Amino acid sequence: MLSISKGNPWLFWPSHICDTFPENPANKVLTGYSSFDLFVDLKVNKVQGEIGTLFTLLPHYTAMDIYDGRLLFTLMNSFNKTKFYDLPVALFDGIRLKIHWKHVAKKSFTVFINNNECISIDLEENGFASSPDPHIIFGAGNFPKNDFNLNYVDIDLFNFSIEQNNKLICNHEFNNYIFDKSVDLTGNCNFINKI
Amino acid sequence: MTSQEVKDKLDGVGCGFCLAKWTQVTMHLGTGMTHSCHHPAPHKIPLSEISRNPSALHNSRFKKRKRKEMLEGKRPDECNYCWKVEDSSNSFSDRVFKSSEDWSLPDFETIKNSDWRADFNPRYVEVSFSNTCNFKCAYCGPQFSSKWVEEIEKHGGYKTVDNYNEIEGLKAKGEMPYKKKDYNPYIEAFWEWWPDLFPDLHTFRITGGEPLLSKDTFKVLEYIRDNPEVNPNISLSINTNLGVPDKLVDKFIELAKDLCENNKVRELIVFTSIEAQGAQAEYTRHGLDADQFWNNVDKVLTQLPKVTINVMATFNALSVFTYDQVIDKIFEIKQKYANKDRYWVTPIQLDTSYLRWPAHLSVKILEDNHKELILESAKKALYYGMKEYTHDNVGFTNVEIQKIKRIYDYAKSEDSFDVEKQRSKFAKFVTELDIRRGTNFHKTFPELKSMYVKYK
Numbered sequence: 001m002l003s004i005s006k007g008n009p010w011l012f013w014p015s016h017i018c019d020t021f022p023e024n025p026a027n028k029v030l031t032g033y034s035s036f037d038l039f040v041d042l043k044v045n046k047v048q049g050e051i052g053t054l055f056t057l058l059p060h061y062t063a064m065d066i067y068d069g070r071l072l073f074t075l076m077n078s079f080n081k082t083k084f085y086d087l088p089v090a091l092f093d094g095i096r097l098k099i100h101w102k103h104v105a106k107k108s109f110t111v112f113i114n115n116n117e118c119i120s121i122d123l124e125e126n127g128f129a130s131s132p133d134p135h136i137i138f139g140a141g142n143f144p145k146n147d148f149n150l151n152y153v154d155i156d157l158f159n160f161s162i163e164q165n166n167k168l169i170c171n172h173e174f175n176n177y178i179f180d181k182s183v184d185l186t187g188n189c190n191f192i193n194k195i
Numbered sequence: 196m197t198s199q200e201v202k203d204k205l206d207g208v209g210c211g212f213c214l215a216k217w218t219q220v221t222m223h224l225g226t227g228m229t230h231s232c233h234h235p236a237p238h239k240i241p242l243s244e245i246s247r248n249p250s251a252l253h254n255s256r257f258k259k260r261k262r263k264e265m266l267e268g269k270r271p272d273e274c275n276y277c278w279k280v281e282d283s284s285n286s287f288s289d290r291v292f293k294s295s296e297d298w299s300l301p302d303f304e305t306i307k308n309s310d311w312r313a314d315f316n317p318r319y320v321e322v323s324f325s326n327t328c329n330f331k332c333a334y335c336g337p338q339f340s341s342k343w344v345e346e347i348e349k350h351g352g353y354k355t356v357d358n359y360n361e362i363e364g365l366k367a368k369g370e371m372p373y374k375k376k377d378y379n380p381y382i383e384a385f386w387e388w389w390p391d392l393f394p395d396l397h398t399f400r401i402t403g404g405e406p407l408l409s410k411d412t413f414k415v416l417e418y419i420r421d422n423p424e425v426n427p428n429i430s431l432s433i434n435t436n437l438g439v440p441d442k443l444v445d446k447f448i449e450l451a452k453d454l455c456e457n458n459k460v461r462e463l464i465v466f467t468s469i470e471a472q473g474a475q476a477e478y479t480r481h482g483l484d485a486d487q488f489w490n491n492v493d494k495v496l497t498q499l500p501k502v503t504i505n506v507m508a509t510f511n512a513l514s515v516f517t518y519d520q521v522i523d524k525i526f527e528i529k530q531k532y533a534n535k536d537r538y539w540v541t542p543i544q545l546d547t548s549y550l551r552w553p554a555h556l557s558v559k560i561l562e563d564n565h566k567e568l569i570l571e572s573a574k575k576a577l578y579y580g581m582k583e584y585t586h587d588n589v590g591f592t593n594v595e596i597q598k599i600k601r602i603y604d605y606a607k608s609e610d611s612f613d614v615e616k617q618r619s620k621f622a623k624f625v626t627e628l629d630i631r632r633g634t635n636f637h638k639t640f641p642e643l644k645s646m647y648v649k650y651k
Binding site: 017018019020021022178179181183187189191193195 | 526573577578
């Protein structure tokens with residue numbers, strides 16, 4: 001388990017340290033051009049009265065947020081327009097959420113919480129914002145150095161994985177760390193590091 | 196200025212024009228050879244030329260003829276490495292990159308308008324004073340190591356089909372290095388030229404042999420110490436195996452401390468080498484005491500808080516089993532000695548290159564499962580990776596990681612490499628090496644025993 005305290009976010013961006021290694025970094029699957037399944041198993045330690053980002057896909061803001069007891073999903077479309085979706089999940093302090101993003105390229109973006117489909121967004125008209133080098137921040141809405149839209153939150157991460165075409169390409173159980181980097185159990189070096 | 200703009204500028208003079216023929220030189224004073232840029236083969240400097248003009252160490256008649264060709268729009272044959280690149284791709288050749296350097300481009304107009312017969316003081320100079328060395332690394336040879344000369348004079352070349360490292364060819368071509376005790380007119384010429392050369396230098400790098408075993412290395416350092424007003428902007432680099440007696444290391448540190456603390460140089464970088472750990476490193480780099488090496492790394496970085504050490508690792512078949520330990524060690528040092536005063540961002544830098552020659556020591560001779568160990572090393576370096584390239588961060592840089600990964604790609608690449616032949620040569624080589632040096636390959640490299648037995 002990885003405990004992320006407020007103000008100390010972690011980053012999934014395995015392509016940002018070395019230009020050529022790993023050869024097929026898993027963050028590149030999240031460009032918006034291809035389909036993927038992303039899974040996050042986490043616990044939100046405090047919910048009531050909190051405004052925070054559990055995790056966000058950047059540079060175009062697509063994220064899971066909490067807003068004073070509500071669970072929100074934010075999606076940016078290919079015209080860089082952001083839309084917020086209130087998800088039908090009752091939150092409480094210490095709630096465990098198993099989040100699954102299912103992106104079918106140019107078709108749909110579906111969010112499952114604890115195996116229940118909460119929302120499915122049609123992408124055929126407006127698409128999903130794409131970027132050549134996407135990355136995910138856990139426990140914040142932005143990099144601390146940017147000093148805006150930070151929305152720090154206190155969470156525990158139990159699992160993070162990405163699948164493409166039903167193939168597991170990145171998997172973290174947060175039991176093994178090297179130099180402030182969580183080790184990718186697939187051996188593909190798709191690490192998550194402390195910012 | 197972009198690379199394309201530099202290329203256009205060069206092509207405006209001639210399609211073979213390259214500033215490095217004037218601005219850069221490597222002088223092998225131990226053998227009396229010189230070349231500008233490392234791609235053309237070194238050529239012998241006639242003694243008659245340096246007796247009249249010591250700058251013929253760089254401005255030899257041979258080289259001036261090549262400059263003439265360049266100024267007249269021709270392409271010298273000796274530079275065909277670049278012509279191949281330019282003719283077979285859209286990539287820029289080293290002609291463009293070397294001419295773009297800040298030790299080259301500012302002299303463009305001067306060189307363009309110069310007479311081809313004119314002497315020109317180079318800005319980037321590498322010099323090897325002699326081949327005197329206390330090591331005889333497995334992949335080195337008599338031209339660069341006096342210890343190798345001693346061994347070959349005693350036992351002859353290695354019977355590995357091609358009489359590896361024999362010296363008869365060098366003798367026939369007049370390229371045998373001067374012995375330390377012998378008078379060397381090329382060194383005399385260097386010192387005659389030096390007062391005129393030094394003020395114009397951008398970068399000066401001393402290679403070997405082992406530079407700390409050469410009194411000329413210390414003479415250079417003392418000269419810079421005693422003439423601080425002449426060229427305080429010089430970038431100074433010293434190669435050393437960090438395996439010489441303590442008194443020489445201490446003497447070097449003392450002089451370097453003066454140069455650094457009193458800003459008598461723009462930067463001072465120490466280049467050294469290691470590509471394995473412990474007994475395996477000592478087998479490959481015969482003469483090395485691995486503990487002494489790392490103690491000297493500590494000593495340099497402790498006593499010279501502005502200096503960076505660059506470790507040039509010649510990754511070969513004998514590196515693969517302990518390279519991950521080298522990475523651990525260097526990572527530990529990066530953390531321990533990081534400070535904001537270093538000339539370079541990191542206190543120690545690992546520069547991994549693959550060995551191509553001698554082919555029998557190449558990583559290409561390895562079994563596939565051993566090649567995978569290279570990938571594991573690259574992964575380790577990646578996990579030790581630096582978040583951002585600033586003095587505030589530690590870890591391996593983008594380039595350091597890429598270079599390790601490149602070894603794996605090279606090892607796995609398909610080409611005309613004759614694996615069977617080279618494995619056979621490898622087995623013969625280490626058998627002979629053990630006999631000559633009293634080493635024990637089996638004990639040192641149990642991982643390679645089955646391959647050795649098969650090809651012996």
